[in-house]
Structure formats: structure tokens, C-alpha cells
Amino acid sequence: xxKVLVVDDQRNMRxxxxxxxxxxxxxxxxxxDGDAACDKIAAESYDLVLTDLKMGSTDGIxxxxxxxxxxxxxxxxxxxxxxTIESAVEAIRLGAHDYIQKPFSEQELLVKVQRALEKRRLAxxxxxxxxxxxxxxxxxxxxxxxGAIRDVLGRIVRIAPTDATVLITGESGTGxxxxxxxxxxxxxxxxxxxxxxxxAAISETLLESELFGHVRGAFTGAVTARKGxxxxxxxxxxxxxxxxxxxxxxxxxLLRAIQxxxxxxxxxxxxxxxxxxxxxxxxxxxxxxxxxxxxRQDLYYRLNVARFILPPLRERREDVPLLVEYFLDxxxxxxxxxxxxxxxxxxxxxxxxxxxxxxxxxxMIEQGMALAADGVIRRDDIIPPEVAxxxxxxxxxxxxxxxxxxxxxxxxxQAALRQVNGNKERAAEMLGLSATTLWRKMxxxxxxxxxxx
Numbered sequence: 001x002x003k004v005l006v007v008d009d010q011r012n013m014r015x016x017x018x019x020x021x022x023x024x025x026x027x028x029x030x031x032x033d034g035d036a037a038c039d040k041i042a043a044e045s046y047d048l049v050l051t052d053l054k055m056g057s058t059d060g061i062x063x064x065x066x067x068x069x070x071x072x073x074x075x076x077x078x079x080x081x082x083x084t085i086e087s088a089v090e091a092i093r094l095g096a097h098d099y100i101q102k103p104f105s106e107q108e109l110l111v112k113v114q115r116a117l118e119k120r121r122l123a124x125x126x127x128x129x130x131x132x133x134x135x136x137x138x139x140x141x142x143x144x145x146x147g148a149i150r151d152v153l154g155r156i157v158r159i160a161p162t163d164a165t166v167l168i169t170g171e172s173g174t175g176x177x178x179x180x181x182x183x184x185x186x187x188x189x190x191x192x193x194x195x196x197x198x199x200a201a202i203s204e205t206l207l208e209s210e211l212f213g214h215v216r217g218a219f220t221g222a223v224t225a226r227k228g229x230x231x232x233x234x235x236x237x238x239x240x241x242x243x244x245x246x247x248x249x250x251x252x253x254l255l256r257a258i259q260x261x262x263x264x265x266x267x268x269x270x271x272x273x274x275x276x277x278x279x280x281x282x283x284x285x286x287x288x289x290x291x292x293x294x295x296r297q298d299l300y301y302r303l304n305v306a307r308f309i310l311p312p313l314r315e316r317r318e319d320v321p322l323l324v325e326y327f328l329d330x331x332x333x334x335x336x337x338x339x340x341x342x343x344x345x346x347x348x349x350x351x352x353x354x355x356x357x358x359x360x361x362x363x364m365i366e367q368g369m370a371l372a373a374d375g376v377i378r379r380d381d382i383i384p385p386e387v388a389x390x391x392x393x394x395x396x397x398x399x400x401x402x403x404x405x406x407x408x409x410x411x412x413x414q415a416a417l418r419q420v421n422g423n424k425e426r427a428a429e430m431l432g433l434s435a436t437t438l439w440r441k442m443x444x445x446x447x448x449x450x451x452x453x
Contacts (some may be wrong), residue, residue: 002117003044003158006030007037007051007063008079020106021113034058036209040065041074042188045158047120048113049076053087053338061091068095073157075116079104109351120349138185143180143326148311152179153337160186165258167303168281170310173279176281177241179308184237188279192236195229200245207250212257214266214423230263243303244289251296258302268279278303313354313361314426320349323358327365344380349382353426355419410445417447 006017011032018028035058037051042379049067054058059243066075074254075097082086088099097116101110133251139153159166160183163447168176177196178329184194202210213228230238242245246361258278262271280303289295313320332338352358366379420426428438441447 002047003027003029004048004050004113005037005040005044005046005062006019007034007055008169009052009055010032010284013052017109020109021050024086024110025112026113034060034063039050039062041067042159043161045161046074048116049074050079051076052079054093060095061087064091064094070161071157073120073146076118077112077116099305117255129161132351139182142175142182143323144316144321145322146316146319148316149319151215152308152310155306155308156182158184161181162306163187163189163277165277165303165305166279167300167306168279168308168310169286169382170283170308170355171312172280172283174310174312175193175358176283176310177239179310180237180239180279180281183279184239184277187237187277193233194237194239195233196241197229197240200242200254204247204250204344207246208253209266212253212263212265215268218225225265228263228265230257230274230276231272234274238278240278241281242282244282244284244286246297248294255299255302256298266341275338294352298419313357317350320361321346324349324365327362327370331366331369334440337369337375339375339377341374345377345379348379351429352422353423353430355421355426381440408443410447413442413445413447 004021005130006014006021006028007030008017014030014032018030029040029046031040034051034055037049038058041063047069049063051060051063052225060078064078064379067076076091076095077205078088078091078096078099080101088096088101091099098112098121100112101154117312124446139156142149142153155410156179166180166183168179172175180196181194184190196245197211199207200388208228211228211230213231217224257274261275262273264271286295290297290300314325324341327340328341349361349364356363364382365377368382368449371381374376413427415422416427416430420430424438424442425435428435431438433441
């Protein structure tokens with residue numbers, strides 16, 4: 001669904017255009033004059049702006065300029081009356097996609113709108129990969145050209161200018177904090193604080209004091225009053241990492257703080273107004289957590305206004321070469337050396353399951369850079385030690401050679417299964433075996449994987 005802003009100082013025209021576009025499947029907003037349009041463009045993100053040219057003191061040309069300054073990828077169509085073709089041509093020169101002369105038919109309008117939105121879509125797909133676009137929106141650390149990443153970047157551009165609460169879900173290591181920072185960097189709060197709290201790293205007893213602060217004497221050891229992290233984020237963005245790790249009792253207080261925009265320090269009877277945008281992230285299945293009474297359903301709905309679902313690296317393998325190049329450059333600068341991948345290493349990385357996602361790939365490349373004495377990273381330089389056991393020669397001794405081999409195979413299979421949380425297909429891929437061969441080995445060696453082990 002595309003989002004369109006209709007700008008016209010005639011109420012009947014706005015109503016008619018909004019109805020036409022809504023029936024065509026678009027999400028439509030409207031503004032009664034140029035000033036109102038500029039306010040909306042500053043606060044929201046639109047795919048297309050359809051604006052009249054002649055509108056009081058703030059005309060369509062000013063709306064066009066404001067749109068292109070605020071959101072260069074947003075397309076603009078100007079509506080002209082008889083005798084204003086010269087102004088329409090000027091609008092095209094300033095960046096408008098097209099113009100349409102009143103009166104016009106519904107079919108004529110929808111054709112022009114569809115062409116403008118198609119141009120917007122194509123420009124977005126190309127622009128999201130362009131260096132200048134990434135610099136403008138500060139996406140330098142979000143690497144990839146897959147469709148999944150293009151979707152994420154496009155949603156950031158659209159949602160960031162709003163004040164909508166954001167929920168980011170995805171496995172560990174998929175880049176949830178990077179997305180949160182990109183949203184903040186492209187919001188109207190970019191020059192205000194971005195405050196992060198890792199909810200899993202703070203004990204339940206300290207969490208409330210850490211976030212809401214406390215007054216002197218609120219508890220044993222509170223010798224002075226302390227401002228909480230929520231107050232530190234006033235005017236900016238508060239990022240709750242691993243939000244599902246908070247206890248339900250705290251979630252109730254957090255829900256009230258988000259709904260009311262105010263907090264109360266521990267031991268204080270007074271409330272403090274706080275204006276902070278909330279972004280939350282988790283690697284857990286919140287629907288499952290709600291069913292198990294570990295997460296409040298009302299808090300979930302409050303957070304789940306704008307949703308980002310980050311795909312695991314194994315579902316966007318076309319991004320692996322770009323990420324490898326990025327990390328080689330990053331650690332090359334850090335270590336003061338250059339390195340390249342040896343024969344077969346990229347093929348190995350393209351097949352690797354990456355249970356730790358991008359963070360695991362980053363660690364592998366850093367390890368490889370540290371071990372590559374001759375400037376070439378070989379497979380043995382990056383393969384995890386527990387997986388490398390499968391390739392290690394068996395020791396000699398008094399035991400039968402087959403026993404030694406069986407022991408080594410058992411250890412390697414169990415290590416691979418632990419790393420991929422019991423997924424036999426991914427474990428087989430990691431070990432360089434077919435799924436059938438792995439199944440036969442597990443049956444012969446009497447291996448039964450226990451996730452709790």
C-alpha cells in the first residue's frame with residue numbers, strides 16, 4: 001500500500017481525490033493548504049504528494065521544494081488550472097514527476113499516479129544501495145542488497161520521521177540495535193540522546209531504579225537521589241534491548257510510563273513528564289511468551305505499532321560476500337594489515353548455517369584476520385574449534401583406532417548440533433555431510449541430541 005498526500009485548498013476537490021485514491025488501494029492523507037502540507041511532510045513519510053499549484057501564500061512550488069528537501073525519493077505530481085502551464089513546466093524543472101491539468105478524469109489521474117509510484121519504487125530499490133543515499137540516512141553499518149534488507153531500509157526511511165513506537169524482532173546477531181540507531185538518526189530527535197538499556201543484563205531488583213531513578217533513602221544504599229535512564233532520554237529515543245527479559249511486574253509500570261508519558265522515581269510521590277520515543281527489541285517469540293504469561297499482551301500491542309522483523313543471515317545468503325568485504329576492511333584498518341580469503345573459504349561461508357548470524361560472521365572474520373600471518377585467510381583460520389574436531393587426526397594409543405574415530409565423530413556431531421540448536425539439516429551442512437549420512441552416523445553412534453545438555 002502506497003501512502004499519498006493530497007494538497008488542495010478546495011474541500012470538495014480534496015474529498016473527491018481522496019476517495020478516488022483510497023478506492024484504488026492507496027493510503028491517503030490530505031492537507032487544506034501549503035502550510036499544513038509542509039507540516040505533514042515534516043512529520044510523516046509519503047510515497048507521493050499530489051498538490052495544487054495555486055494555494056494562497058504557500059503555493060504548490062513551495063510544497064514541492066519542501067518535499068524534495070525532506071524526502072528526495074518522494075514523487076510529486078502538481079495539479080494545474082487552465083493558463084498555468086508555464087508554472088507546471090517550472091515545477092517539472094524543480095523535480096516534480098509530472099503535472100495534470102484540471103479538469104481531469106479519474107482514469108487519467110490514476111495512470112499518472114501509478115507511473116509516479118512505479119518510479120518511486122524503482123528509485124528506492126536502486127537508491128537504497130547507493131553510497132550517497134546510505135551516507136544521507138546513515139546506513140553505513142547496515143550491509144546487504146537482498147530484498148529483505150531493501151525492505152528494512154525502505155521502512156526505516158518511512159517510519160523514522162514519525163514518532164511511532166517500534167518493535168524489532170529477530171534472532172541474536174541480526175542487527176536489531178543497528179536498525180534502532182538508524183531510526184533514531186533519521187528522526188526529528190536525531191540531535192537528542194539515544195539511550196540503550198539491555199534488560200537481560202540488569203537484575204530485576206535494580207531494573208526499576210536504573211530506568212526510573214530514585215530519591216534519597218528510597219532503599220538501603222540510596223544515599224543520594226538519582227535520575228533514571230528514562231529521564232536521560234527525554235526528547236530523544238529510548239531503546240529497550242531484550243524487552244522480553246523484563247518481569248511482568250515491571251512491564252505493568254513500563255506500560256503506564258509509555259501510555260502516560262510520565263514516570264515516578266522510586267520512593268517519590270511526584271510524577272515526572274518524559275517525552276521519549278520507544279523502540280524495543282527481542283529475540284524471543286512474544287506470542288509464545290504471552291501464552292506462557294511471561295509477557296503482557298497489552299504491552300505487546302502498545303509496542304507493536306511499527307514492526308521490523310529482521311531475517312537471519314541464512315535466509316539472505318546473497319549478502320554474505322558484501323558483509324565479508326565490509327568486515328575485511330574494518331578489521332584490516334583496525335589491525336593495520338590486509339588479508340584476502342583463501343581458496344574455498346567463501347564457498348564454505350556461503351554454506352555455513354550462522355546460528356549467531358552477522359555477529360558470528362564478524363567474529364569469524366576477525367579471528368581469520370588475526371591468524372592470517374601471510375595475508376591469506378584459510379578455512380582452518382575461521383572454522384570454530386568445536387567443528388574443527390571433525391577434521392582433526394585421531395591420536396594414537398592403546399585403544400582401538402575405530403573407538404578413537406567414533407569418539408571424535410561423536411564429539412564433532414554433538415558440537416555441531418549444539419551450535420545449531422538441534423537442527424540436523426544445518427548440522428549436516430556445517431559438517432560437510434548429507435542429512436542421510438548424518439542420520440546414519442547418529443544412529444550408529446547412538447547419539448540423541450538433548451537441547452538442555
